[in-house]
Amino acid sequence: MAEVPGDAEPEPSPGAAHAASPSRFPSTPPSASPSTPPSFDLAAAFDEHSGALFGFAVNALRDRTLAEDCVQETFLRAWRARDQFSADRASLRTWLFVIARHVIIDVQRSIQRMPRLVPADVLDDTAAAADDPLDRLAVIEGLAKLSPEHRAVLVDVHLEGRSYAEVEATSGVPVATLRSRSFYALRAMRDHLTERKGRNA
Amino acid sequence: MPDASGARRAFLISGAITGELTTAELAELDTLRAADPTVEKELRELTDVARVTSATLSDWDATAPSKSLRGRVLAIERDSYSDLRTDSTSDARADSDSHSDSYSDSDTTAGSTAGSTNAAVVPLRRRPWLLALGAAACIVVGAGGTLLLQPSTPSAPTGPPGTLGAIEQIAFTGEPSGVSIDGSLVAHTWGTETLLTITGLTEADPYDVVLVTLDGASLDSGSFLGSAKEIDCAMNAAVMREAVTSVQIQDASGAVVASAELPAAS
CATH class of the missing domain: 1.10.1740.10 (RNA polymerase sigma factor, region 2, helix turn helix motif)
Incomplete structure (x- = not known):
């Protein structure tokens, strides 16, 4: 087996760049009083x-x-x-x-x-293209939830049809990293679409 | 962090999806597939995801929103507290006035309750696109089809009149014999949407939908033509629901064909 690319992306964190901050919401209902x-x-x-x-x-x-x-x-x-x-x-x-x-x-x-x-x-x-508007919305939502880096590689490669080498040439990001990001971004998209389809079923 | 084999697996699968594997990598992937059936499954699933994604969109708008949006959103909080303070000192305020504060910064095009002394506002009132759409459009549907007017999602907003996004049923009175009018309103941050399903109005005659505001102003929300078939209309007006007291349907002479009186909204 060939050597693992040295700069492969860490285990999936396609949405980690925008990790939620649930602590910003109180766990109990806030008071309606203007003083608090x-x-x-x-x-x-x-x-x-x-x-x-x-x-x-x-x-x-x-x-x-x-x-x-x-x-x-x-x-x-x-x-x-x-x-x-x-x-x-x-x-x-x-x-x-x-x-x-x-x-x-x-x-x-x-x-x-x-x-x-x-x-x-x-x-x-x-x-x-998507026949069902909700399917289309689900794809867009999935992309929007990705980190900018993971979304960018999907857009560059899968929407715009550029090769990984071409993206590397313009972005400076190594092909190995791009391919790793693409894999985990697609995985996140798959999980999102599966979850959305389950809810819409 | 993925282990080395996991990272290599990801590297090979993503390359295979776009057909960019070298001969050596193809052979390596084949070996991997033979040893691990989940590779084939995942390759198939992710290829399908890539196909669906590329079939859905051809590009991605990655631009940021305007800087002014932040101020508009943060005004929500400011105005909310302002509302609370105002409400706490205005117990005796009449019901008819109790909602005019959120309308008090309205553009003059609404011709509405700008005279309110309660200044708490949410800044977004209307947008150019709304004005462009404001003349409304109607859909005449055949006997077999009626467009859904109910929320399409189980968690669509519900609440008392004025609840943003909630559909508020309204009742028309005075319509001529043989005329049926089902109406609803939807309060939006940018104005009020009127949903109408109508049968029985004289075919090809023009009718106007007019919203009457607290200060007595009449705002045209759009027009439609009578039809022998059922008419399904959605119309928008640049006036907040809180400021609307009634909805009228008028004929070409301005006579009121039917009217719905509205409860006060919050």
Whole structure:
């Protein structure tokens, strides 16, 4: 057997770059009293997760303004429901993505109800290959949840069709690392899609 | 950290998925497959994931949101506490006023309750795309098909009138004999969506959907044509649900064909 590449990626951490911070949510419902505001750190949550949530929304909707509205709506709903969050059941990141998914679905449904007036460029990409809009959304959500490094290799290699050698030439990341990242990113995508399919079944 | 064989396995499988293995690596993978049946299974699964992913998207928008978004989101918290403070000192406020504070920064295009003295706000009120869509669109569906108006997910929002994203059933009165109107509202951060399912209105006659606000202003939420078939409409208006007191359907002369009075929203 050939030698193992020396700079192979560590065991899967495709989403580790954005690991959730459940401690930022209180495990008990916050007080409604204005003198003892709840400890949900909205700014920290935004700083840590807004990029991924925006990536989810903008790639699902292909409209930056709509996507920003979705992110804002996501944090608004999270803020209003913060006393319902339990870190024992899901991470903050997972919870925010669930909210964002519902917001995006709401927006997509609103768009679908307005077929004559939606600008064509809004929908050009939203009618892509996946037959079921939820399947498409699941793929985009899975990609959005990956770390930037793992997502980048999937985009470069599997969406844009570049070879690992070509990506190495432009990024400086060795082929062995890229192939390792690709493997673990695909694994994370597989697990995500399996989980989503199970929920949608 | 993966062991050496695990890392090599990952290296070979990812290379095989894109067809970039050397002859030596192909032989090595074949040996690995023969020794470990999970290699074949995982190769097949991940190849399928790669295929689905590439079939779904052709590129990825990796840009960041605008810097202003952070301020808009953080305003949610600020305004929430402002609301709490306001509420705690305004017990005697009339119900009809109790929701106008969240509307008080509204753009003048809404022609609404800008006179409120309660200043707590959430900054997002409307977006250009909403105005572009504001004229509404209608779908005439055949006898066999009616578009779903209910939340598609089990955890879709529910709650009292004004709950963001929740569907609020409304009841129309005054419609002519033979006319059926089922209506719902959805409160959004950017305004109010009106969902209508209508039968019996005069075919090809134009009708307007109008939202009446607390201060008596009438906001056009869109128009549609009567049809012999069932009409399924979704219309948007740049006014917050809290500020809407009734929904009217008017004919071309401005006469009210049917009206739904709304409860106060929170």
